[in-house]
Amino acid sequence: xxxxxxxxxxxxxxxxxxxxxxxxxxxxxxxxxxxxxxxxxxxxxxxxxxxxxxxxxxxxxxxxxxxxxxxxxxxxxxxxxxxxxxxxxxxxxxxxxxxxxxxxxxxxxxxxxxxxxxxxxxxxxxxxxxxxxxxxxxxxxxxxxxxxxxxxxxxxxxxxxxxxxxxxxxxxxxxxxxxxxxxxxxxxxxxxxxxxxxxxxxxxxxxxxxxxxxxxxxxxxxxxxxxxxxxxxxxxxxxxxxxxxxxxxxxxxxxxxxxxxxxxxxxxxxxxxxxxxxxxxxxxxxxxxxxxxxxxxxxxxxxxxxxxxxxxxxxxxxxxxxxxxxxxxxxxxxxxxxxxxxxxxxx
Ligand code: GLY
Numbered sequence: 001x002x003x004x005x006x007x008x009x010x011x012x013x014x015x016x017x018x019x020x021x022x023x024x025x026x027x028x029x030x031x032x033x034x035x036x037x038x039x040x041x042x043x044x045x046x047x048x049x050x051x052x053x054x055x056x057x058x059x060x061x062x063x064x065x066x067x068x069x070x071x072x073x074x075x076x077x078x079x080x081x082x083x084x085x086x087x088x089x090x091x092x093x094x095x096x097x098x099x100x101x102x103x104x105x106x107x108x109x110x111x112x113x114x115x116x117x118x119x120x121x122x123x124x125x126x127x128x129x130x131x132x133x134x135x136x137x138x139x140x141x142x143x144x145x146x147x148x149x150x151x152x153x154x155x156x157x158x159x160x161x162x163x164x165x166x167x168x169x170x171x172x173x174x175x176x177x178x179x180x181x182x183x184x185x186x187x188x189x190x191x192x193x194x195x196x197x198x199x200x201x202x203x204x205x206x207x208x209x210x211x212x213x214x215x216x217x218x219x220x221x222x223x224x225x226x227x228x229x230x231x232x233x234x235x236x237x238x239x240x241x242x243x244x245x246x247x248x249x250x251x252x253x254x255x256x257x258x259x260x261x262x263x264x265x266x267x268x269x270x271x272x273x274x275x276x277x278x279x280x281x282x283x284x285x286x287x288x289x290x291x292x293x294x295x296x297x298x299x300x301x302x303x304x305x306x307x308x309x310x311x312x313x314x315x316x317x318x319x320x321x322x323x324x325x326x327x328x329x330x331x332x333x334x335x336x337x338x339x340x341x342x343x344x345x346x347x
Contacts, residue, residue, distance in 0.1 A: 002146060004126065004212060006205045007153040010114070011045050017112065017149055018047040023085035026051035027078070029071060029098040031058035034090040038116045041155055042089065051087070052078045056097070063093045063132050065141075071101040082106045085148075091117035092124030095147075096139070099130030103145035110148040116156045118168025119252055122175065122207045125150050127215040127225075137309075144220055152208055154201040165200075166192060166287060167252030172203060173280070174230050174259060175210040177324055183210070184324045188279060192287045226329040229310060230319045231259035234341070237304035238291050249291070256284045257291045261341040266320040268337060270328050294346070298339055305338065 007013035018026070028051045030039055035055045042048050054074040056067040075084070088098030088111060095113045102111035115125035131142020157165075169192060176187030183206055190196075190203060211228065218225040235258025242249045260281050266272035293301065305316050316338070320331045333341070 003149045004208055005149060005151045006201075007151050007155075010041055010151065010153040010155050013151055013153075014042055014114070015045045015047070017151065018045065021085060021110075021112075021148070023083055023110065024081055025079065025084040026087070027075060027080060027084060028053045028087045028089060029094060029101070030055050030089045031062070031091075031094055032056075033058045034094065034116050037159060038089055038114075038156060041153075042114070048087075056094075058093070060093050060133070060138075063097050065132060065134060068097055068101055068132050071098065072105060075101070075105050080105065080109065082109060084109050086111040087114060088112070088125075088147075089114045089116060091115065091120040095120055095125045096130055096142070097132055099128075099145055099147065100132055100142055103130050103143040108145065113147045113150045114153065115150070116153075116159075118157065118160060118165055118204065119171060120168075121152050121156075121204055122168055122211065123171045125152075126208055126211050127228075128219060146219070150208075152205060154197070157197055157200060157204070162192075163250060165195065166256075167250040170231070170252035170256040170259070170288070172207040173283075174228070174255065175207045177259075177263075177280075177321060178214070178227050178230060178327055179210045180325045183207075188283055224327070224329065226310075226317075227319050227327045229317075230321065230327075231255045231262050233305055233308055233310065233316060233318050234258040234261040234301075234338075236308055237301045238293075240304050241293065241297065241301055242291070253288050254291070256288045257345070260284050261345045262318060262320065264341040264344040265318060265331075265333050265337065266322070266328075268340070269331060269333060270320045270322040270326075272321050273323060276324065290347075291345075293342075298342055301342065302335060302338060 005013055054071055086102045088095045102109050113125040115121040128144045128146030130145050131139045134140040173187055176184040235255040238257050239254035263277045263280055267277045311317050315332050318331045320328045322328055
């Protein structure tokens, strides 16, 4: 059965996991960054010293067919069988591509994710979505194929920049809003400027388990898993708009800004409380700054939302909230209401 392991000492926990897993050959996938910065933290594990290593270029632009083929070729050349095990050590790019390589190699081999970024820990590494970018579209080709285990290690958190922490924290804000008042209160009261890493580590695990509970109910995103799209319809439009204008922003920042606009829609359409909306807006402005655009950009942003792949037909699909923990999937908003949310965002 899949385990999500909260690890304080990665070498001990990885050793224990590998001692209790049956496989014939072990492979480790990293990118050029995690090979230098994260692999040294696991290399003393005896089984890792026997493993074969495949390293691919870093960054989402390399989550492509060429690098996927490189992993397939490496596995074939080094005699991987259906009973081999792949460890993905990296951020979302590595866990997505490595997970898809595992899903497809000899019709599926087991893999373990060891996410090394906050965003990867609370989102990409958990939930079994694997894939690559293709034909100019993100995550266009992929499969639902869950990891055998996921090891969430506190040791990588300390190595992250403030920007990396903020990017991952946006998904934690989302999970807190989706779950319960108790977790939400802890999330919104965390001081992102002076980080308490022990507390962050506890919050990360709570957040991972929120995602896991949702995914268990609906692994193939037919229903309640759509809750995880909160903040992402407008957030993705901000992210694409920024990219198209040569001022790329981190995914999590776009989600944070998208949450503000989508909680405004929640307030107008589902009675989400105004005081919670104001609190989130203030927290996000204070920690993430403001995404710059003006009314002349509304049409472009709207068209980006229309083309979001979560939509069915021409209707723009949103997940909204009636309150913290009160999830309303499959909501729609017309253009006038979306523009009103953008007006609120601009302030
Ligand atoms: N990133 C959202 C999901 O895994 O469904």
